[in-house]
Amino acid sequence: MSDSTITVTGNDQMTTITRQFGIGLVSITALALAACGGSGSGGTGAEVGDQSQTPPPATGSPPPAGTTGTFNLSISDAPIKDAAKVCVRFDGVELKHADSDDRETIDFDQPVVVNLLDYQGANSHPIVTGAEVPAGEYEWIRLKVAAERGLSGGANDSDPTSAACDDETENSYLVRESGGVFNLYIPSGSQRGLQLIKDIIIAVNRTGDYTAEWDLGKSFNGPPGQLPDVMMKPVVKLVANNEVGTLVGGVADELIAWEACDAEFPPSVYVFDDGVEPNPFDDPFAEDDAIATGLVEQQLQEDGSMPWRYSIGFLLAGNYEVAYTCNGDLFAPLAGKPAEILLEEVTTVDFLAEDAPGTLIGQVDSAFFDSDAPESGFCDSTVTPMVYVFEDGVEPSFVVDAVATGDVALDATSEQYGYSIPLMAAAYNAAFTCTGTDFIPATGKFAEILPGAATMVDFLAEDAPPPVGSLSGEVAAELVEAESCVADFVPAVYVFDEGVTPNDTDEPVATGPVAMDSTEAYVYLIEDLVADTYTAAFTCTGTDFVPVDGKEAVITIGEDTPLHFVVGDAP
Secondary structure, three states: OOOOEEEEEEOOEEEEEEEEOOOOOOOEEEOOOOOOOOOOOOOOOOEEEEEOOOOOOOOOOOOOOOOEEEEEEEEEEEOOOOOOEEEEEEEEEEEEEOOOOOEEEEEEEEEEEEEHHHOEOOOOEEEEEEEEEEOEEEEEEEEEEEOOOOOOOOOOOOOOOOOOOOOOOOOOEEEOOOOOEEEEEOOOHHHHOEEEEEEEEEOOOOEEEEEEEEEHHHHOOOOOOOOOEEEOOOOEEEEEHHHEEEEEEEEOHHHHOOOOOOOOOOOEEEEEEOOOOOOOOOOOOOOOOOOEEEEOEEOOOOOOOOOEEEEEEEEEOEEEEEEEEOOOOOEEEEEEEEEEEOOOOEEEOOEOHHHOOEEEEEEEOHHHHOOOOHHHHOOOOOOOOEEEEEEOOOOOOOOOOOOEEEEOEEOOOOOOEEEEEEEOOEEEEEEEEOOOOOOEEEEEEEEEEOOOOEEEOOEOHHHOOOOEEEEEEEEOHHHHOOOOOOOOOOOEEEEEEOOOOOOOOOOOOEEEEOEEOOOOOEEEEEEEEEOOEEEEEEEOOOOOOEEEEEEEEEOOOOOEEEOOEOHHHOO
């Protein structure tokens, strides 16, 4: 076996390419990591992986003439908090053929040390330029990263406050904004490097441009390691530059100065897969987490203005949901904005002042939660009290989906029950429930939400429906089937206010038809009578009542009051 090398010029240094043949099978263990920081999901990006053994020595011969293409590789990054610089040392790249165990090894004559924080958004830094490799399909590439434990990465960094890295560092390192230089290590990284699994095609006499998009925000979410070393579990995606586009846009000053902003959280734009509602960027491996982020920063324009803008590069072509946040929890807009990324094109999505959600806030009368108050007959102590928000004009109902909901809780400081619900600027109908079946008020309350503002809607005791009971009983057959009854008139029990003599001119409080039940008895039922004292009478003509002066009916909250009409009641 013999070695042959090809030397090309890239990044102002000499690069040595070594072909490796007939090595035997190599065990690959995939470390499936969620993608973020500039590439889409769905398996088209490369995932970080491990290799179980150190690559053997390279052997082989140069490829025949007319069978090669050109391979270019760049590095880019998504933002991270509390990092002044992340200096990563690259010593080379290895590509594995898809149809064999052959590999192409690109060793750098001089290490390439890159501050990843300098190359965010659509910016990238080339680490391999003009490397001639055999044309064909490759199964993965491996980044040879110097990231070992116990070394002194950054020991010779003369100015940790500057963006420049120590070009002669023996290892990768991290400088925190809060202070300190820390050696970076990747578990088994010295043997395995960073394996990026992706189908890579290099055409004959053509150039294949690729970018390794590094998501630092997720790369440091693993165990912290033992200081002064910091463990990094890299989340990296490999994308073909001809498969991606760029997302840019502006952010209104009002959103930057939004009251909801957290001073310690950098204003950012998050990109989610199409159909995914924007959600907090907490879980590095969540399926519905953001797939890319970009910092919002002021950019000097030719006219001297300094608008707030963002740029997110290397997004796979497709549809996405995009939202702005300045605290990590509240997004503008709440539902995100659609963005269609086109191949090798720039898509613009701006975030305007009116995209800021407003807030529906208010208090709920403590009478609903007071066991001695009449309103307590409405509430169910086992049900969480909530405010439901519906579209304007939609009557509260559990059949119709609510736009949003919010729990009602007791504030320990004010000792008041209250709620807070973020909503997009629009008109809504809001109602309170503490039963899970009934709403207060039954028709809801109108609420107009303005961008970035709070709208107050309180739910008072008087908004509750009055406490009710029911009235029921039997009516003697002789009364229902009397000769004086009108054939076309439905026999009924009429309920009047207390003291009102039954008549056909005063409006009754309620009526209930009399009908035969399964036992062939004539019965009636009148529900939802407000607790009070009434006068009730039976009629089968609509003009003559039994008894003439009516009967007293006392309705009790939540109870059924029996009241029967017998033959002796007839005049």
